[in-house]
Amino acid sequence: MKTLKINKVSTILLLFLLCLSEVGLLAQANSNLSIDAILDKLEQNQVFEGTIAKGSISVKDRYGTRTIDMQLQSKGSDYSLIEFTSTAERGQKTLRVKDKIYLYYPDAEQIVTLNKSMFQQSILDSDVSYEDIAGDDSIREKFIANLESVEIKNGQESYKIYLSAINDRKETYPYQRIWVRSDTFTLHAAELFTRRKKLRKTLEVQAIQKVSKNRYFISKLVFSDVLKKNSTTTILMSEVEIRDVPSNVFSIESLKF
Amino acid sequence: MRLSFIARRNLTRHVSTTIQNSIGVMIPVFIVSFLFSIIAGMENDVQTIITKYLAGDVRVRNMEFSKNEVFNLSYFLVENVSEIEQVLSTLEGVDMVRAKLRVPVTMINGGSDSGITEEANNTSIFEPLQMVGLEFEKENNSYNIESFLKEGQLPQTNTRQALIGSETATLFNIKVGDIVTFMGPTALRGSNGMSVTVVGIIHYPVGMFNVRTLYLPLNTAQDFFRSPNAATEINITKNPLVKISSSNFQKNITSSLDTLKRTRNIITEFDIAPWNKISSFAQIVRIGRIIYFIIGAFFCFLGSLVIYNTVYISLYNRRYEMGVLNANGFTIPMLQRIMKYEVLYTVILGTSLGMIISLVFISWLGRVGLDLALFGNKIDSNTLMTPILYPSLSAFWTTLLILYSTLVCYMVGIAPIRSLKKTTPLSLLKSD
Numbered sequence: 001m002k003t004l005k006i007n008k009v010s011t012i013l014l015l016f017l018l019c020l021s022e023v024g025l026l027a028q029a030n031s032n033l034s035i036d037a038i039l040d041k042l043e044q045n046q047v048f049e050g051t052i053a054k055g056s057i058s059v060k061d062r063y064g065t066r067t068i069d070m071q072l073q074s075k076g077s078d079y080s081l082i083e084f085t086s087t088a089e090r091g092q093k094t095l096r097v098k099d100k101i102y103l104y105y106p107d108a109e110q111i112v113t114l115n116k117s118m119f120q121q122s123i124l125d126s127d128v129s130y131e132d133i134a135g136d137d138s139i140r141e142k143f144i145a146n147l148e149s150v151e152i153k154n155g156q157e158s159y160k161i162y163l164s165a166i167n168d169r170k171e172t173y174p175y176q177r178i179w180v181r182s183d184t185f186t187l188h189a190a191e192l193f194t195r196r197k198k199l200r201k202t203l204e205v206q207a208i209q210k211v212s213k214n215r216y217f218i219s220k221l222v223f224s225d226v227l228k229k230n231s232t233t234t235i236l237m238s239e240v241e242i243r244d245v246p247s248n249v250f251s252i253e254s255l256k257f
Numbered sequence: 258m259r260l261s262f263i264a265r266r267n268l269t270r271h272v273s274t275t276i277q278n279s280i281g282v283m284i285p286v287f288i289v290s291f292l293f294s295i296i297a298g299m300e301n302d303v304q305t306i307i308t309k310y311l312a313g314d315v316r317v318r319n320m321e322f323s324k325n326e327v328f329n330l331s332y333f334l335v336e337n338v339s340e341i342e343q344v345l346s347t348l349e350g351v352d353m354v355r356a357k358l359r360v361p362v363t364m365i366n367g368g369s370d371s372g373i374t375e376e377a378n379n380t381s382i383f384e385p386l387q388m389v390g391l392e393f394e395k396e397n398n399s400y401n402i403e404s405f406l407k408e409g410q411l412p413q414t415n416t417r418q419a420l421i422g423s424e425t426a427t428l429f430n431i432k433v434g435d436i437v438t439f440m441g442p443t444a445l446r447g448s449n450g451m452s453v454t455v456v457g458i459i460h461y462p463v464g465m466f467n468v469r470t471l472y473l474p475l476n477t478a479q480d481f482f483r484s485p486n487a488a489t490e491i492n493i494t495k496n497p498l499v500k501i502s503s504s505n506f507q508k509n510i511t512s513s514l515d516t517l518k519r520t521r522n523i524i525t526e527f528d529i530a531p532w533n534k535i536s537s538f539a540q541i542v543r544i545g546r547i548i549y550f551i552i553g554a555f556f557c558f559l560g561s562l563v564i565y566n567t568v569y570i571s572l573y574n575r576r577y578e579m580g581v582l583n584a585n586g587f588t589i590p591m592l593q594r595i596m597k598y599e600v601l602y603t604v605i606l607g608t609s610l611g612m613i614i615s616l617v618f619i620s621w622l623g624r625v626g627l628d629l630a631l632f633g634n635k636i637d638s639n640t641l642m643t644p645i646l647y648p649s650l651s652a653f654w655t656t657l658l659i660l661y662s663t664l665v666c667y668m669v670g671i672a673p674i675r676s677l678k679k680t681t682p683l684s685l686l687k688s689d
Contacts, residue, residue, distance in 0.1 A: 063446075066445065066446065068447065084447075088443060088445045088447050088483050089447045089448075089449075092448075092450075103440070103448075103450065105440065105449060105450025105451065107417075107449065107451040107452065107481070108365075108438045108439075108440065108450035108451055108452045109436060109438055109452040110365050110381070110438040110452065112365055112438075112440060112450060113381045114381070115381065115383070118383065124446070124447045125442070125446040125447070125448075
């Protein structure tokens with residue numbers, strides 16, 4: 001089994017923002033395929049020049065289910081902007097520029113720049129935290145990957161890959177197990193572990209949608225924070241457009257408009 | 258000649274012994290009554306703070322909030338606030354019904370609001386605060402909140418105006434006219450942010466209300482928290498002029514809320530608590546009283562040992578005198594009774610002196626107040642106490658203390674007298 005340094009998988013978590021996958025090859029599972037090739041295809045499929053989509057976040061816990069509607073714009077892997085459109089959160093925006101996160105509230109005069117200590121807070125009391133959506137594009141250099149097996153996961157043939165951080169103190173989830181679909185090379189499921197190798201979060205891709213030739217879009221993703229009992233967060237995306245988004249959309253000045 | 262008269266005459270004959278014994282009783286009585294007055298002062302202080310400023314005589318909250326109080330789950334609210342206020346304000350003995358919305362928020366101190374994000378390296382500074390939504394008009398009618406304003410004015414209803422606690426203002430250098438931005442959770446379990454203009458700086462007599470606090474008009478707070486017509490608690494204050502017991506007052510509130518729940522199909526379970534069950538500090542003060550009582554009992558016992566000792570020595574020194582009395586027809590039981598009278602009078606004298614001195618001292622201190630800062634430590638901002646304590650003594654505790662000290666000192670004091678039983682007239686006369 002070959003090992004390879006790859007990026008931090010929090011970028012994979014960014015899928016729910018990027019929500020797009022591109023298929024390099026619609027190949028049948030091939031046990032001879034190297035892990036380099038699998039991860040190359042996975043990583044290549046995560047980055048687009050621009051994405052515009054509508055969607056919702058549904059949080060289900062012991063107090064019931066609540067749904068927050070949103071609009072998403074992204075550019076490459078460094079820029080994303082979420083605007084919440086539900087009545088209670090209308091006008092609130094979350095801007096991510098590389099590893100920085102800015103919050104805009106319509107009733108507040110100041111833009112909130114989150115510091116690292118606040119990244120562990122959950123977004124809208126969901127199973128997703130700010131650190132799950134923060135990341136950079138250099139993650140391939142931060143993990144060592146092992147292809148464990150090819151197996152059927154939730155009825156889908158997938159490559160099962162174990163990732164361990166080179167420097168476990170720097171990563172939020174230093175140990176991760178991911179399943180990559182063998183047909184589309186999109187993320188299928190993931191288990192995220194703490195430094196003490198305790199399971200912290202799970203995510204499962206429940207639906208993908210073909211948006212163009214060889215391009216797939218993750219349209220339903222379920223997060224679960226193990227620390228929150230009986231809680232899941234489902235992210236649904238729809239009305240996806242893949243096109244260039246102007247850079248000025250991702251500036252603090254534009255947040256106020 | 259009556260034995261009690263002989264006892265009184267003996268006491269005047271042995272003035273120094275009498276004074277010594279009386280002081281032995283007087284000092285512990287004074288100390289114990291002083292300790293009790295401090296505790297009573299603290300209890301009065303806590304009651305005033307809770308009923309006036311914090312929670313009223315009875316506080317209504319969502320039961321789920323109370324069960325999970327440690328997690329501060331503000332989204333467990335009391336809804337239909339205006340209807341509840343309307344119903345409760347018509348009840349017998351109700352002086353004021355006030356709704357409050359308390360939400361933990363984070364004040365954003367700094368931050369960036371210009372420039373392209375790629376170059377923006379500065380991050381916001383976050384400071385935890387408690388946002389309190391108040392019905393300022395009612396608060397003013399209840400305890401004249403305006404008198405606590407250090408600067409500025411009260412916020413107007415339906416505006417983005419706020420009061421800030423004096424220590425918060427000092428800590429963050431916030432002045433009247435400044436804009437404060439904060440963010441926090443909402444009742445819908447989302448998050449929200451808001452900017453408000455500080456129109457006044459308030460300085461409550463209780464430190465904890467001035468530290469990390471931001472006071473908004475209730476409807477502005479509800480707007481921020483996305484909770485129209487809802488509050489985290491409703492405070493009901495009793496009219497002191499109406500004679501109604503606390504338990505009946507609470508029962509009336511419970512029964513009218515039950516009726517309201519049935520008629521309006523409200524499913525929220527209410528936690529209806531009297532003031533003395535609200536704060537753990539009030540309970541600590543009650544425990545303090547018990548501890549002081551134990552300390553007091555020990556002091557009284559120590560005082561009584563002084564009497565025991567002097568009575569014992571007195572018996573030894575006066576054996577010849579007793580032998581003479583015995584030869585003149587006074588039986589041993591009669592001599593014992595004389596001694597018991599002497600102890601009783603001494604104890605009554607000591608207790609009376611102790612109480613008189615402590616009453617004079619405590620009543621003076623009750624007027625001028627006891628500045629706790631004199632003891633070296635500033636009052637902790639997180640305690641429900643004012644910096645000036647006004648000691649007081651209740652009739653109940655005064656009576657109890659008099660009876661207790663008299664009884665203990667008397668019982669211990671008469672113990673040596675039993676030894677007279679074993680003596681003979683001859684041995685008494687020979688002892689000089």
